[in-house]
Amino acid sequence: MAERRRSTSSRRWQQFRTDLVSQFRSRVFGSGRAWSFRRRRVASLMMVAIAIGVTAWISQSLHAALHRSSVMTGWTLLSSILILFAIGIRRRIPILPLGTMSTWTQVHIFTGLFACGVFVMHVPAIATGRLVADGWLEGTLSALFIGVSLSGFYGILASRRLPARLTAMGSQPRYDQIDWHREQLAARATQRLDSLTSVDSQRVLGEFDDQYLRRYLESPLSWSHRLFAHSFRRRRLVIGLKELHRYLEDDGKEVADELAGLVRRRDELDTQHALQWRLRAWVAVHAVMSLGLVALAIMHTIHALQFVES
Structure with a gap:
C-alpha cells in the first residue's frame, strides 16, 4: 500500500513538472503557433x-x-x-x-x-x-x-x-500648421467679441479678453506646457468665463460658451504640439x-x- 502511494505521488509530481514545462514552453515559444x-x-x-x-x-x-x-x-x-x-x-x-x-x-x-x-x-x-x-x-x-x-x-x-x-x-493637425490653427482660433475669438450687441456684455467680455483671453490665444506654446503638457491655464480661463455668466445677457452667455470652446481647442492644439515636439526633440x-x-x-x-x- 505504501509503495502504491509513493508511486501515485511520483506520477503526480512528474505530471506536474511536465505540465509546468509545457505551459512555460507554450507561453514563451508559442508551441507551433505564430509568435506574439x-x-x-x-x-x-x-x-x-x-x-x-x-x-x-x-x-x-x-x-x-x-x-x-x-x-x-x-x-x-x-x-x-x-x-x-x-x-x-x-x-x-x-x-x-x-x-x-x-x-x-x-x-x-x-x-x-x-x-x-x-x-x-x-x-x-x-x-x-x-x-x-x-x-x-x-x-x-x-x-x-x-x-x-x-x-x-x-x-x-x-x-x-x-x-x-x-x-x-x-484629429491631428500637421506639425507645421499648428501655428496657423492658433491664429484662426484667435481671429474667431475677436470676431465673436465684435459681434456682441449688448453694451454690458461687450464691457465684461472685453475686459476679460484684454486681461486674460487674448494673451492666452495669441501667445506661443510655453516651455512648461511643452515639457509637461498641463492644462492649468485652460481650466482657469474656462472657470472664469463661466463665472461671468451672472453679469451677461443671453447673447453674452452664448459668446462666453463659444469662447470657452475656443480655449479648449487651443489647449488641445498645445497638447498635440507638445507631444509631437517631444517625439521630434527626442x-x-x-x-x-x-x-x-x-x-x-x-x-x-x-x-x-x-x-x-x-
Missing part, C-alpha cells in the same frame, strides 16, 4: 541575458589568465555601438529592402541592452556607484553613453505612449549624442591601443 510580440520579447531578452553572461564569463576567464579583459570588452562595446549607429541610419532610410522597420527597431533595442551590459563590464567602477570615469575623454565618453542609453529608454516609452495619446485626441537629441558617442569611442579606442602597444 510578448513571446518574441521574452525570447529576445533571454538571448540578450545569455549573450551578456557569455561575455562576462569570457572576460573573467581572460582576467584570471592575466590577460587584458578590458581589450575584449572594449572591442565588443565598440562593435555594438557601431552596429547600433548603423541600425539607426537604416531605420531612417525606409526605402531600402532590408526587412521591416519593426524588426530593425527590435534589433536596435536589444542590441542596446546588450551594449549596456558590456559597458558595465568595461567600466567596473559603475557597479560601485561611480558613473563617470576620470579624464576628460573617458569622463565625456561615459556621460555620453549614459545619456544615449537614457534617451533610448525614454524613446522606447515615448514611441509607444505618445502616439497613442495623439490618436486618442482625435530623435534629434538621441541622434546628436549618438554621433558624439561614436566619434569619442573611436578616439578612445585609438588611445587605448597605443597604451596597450606601449
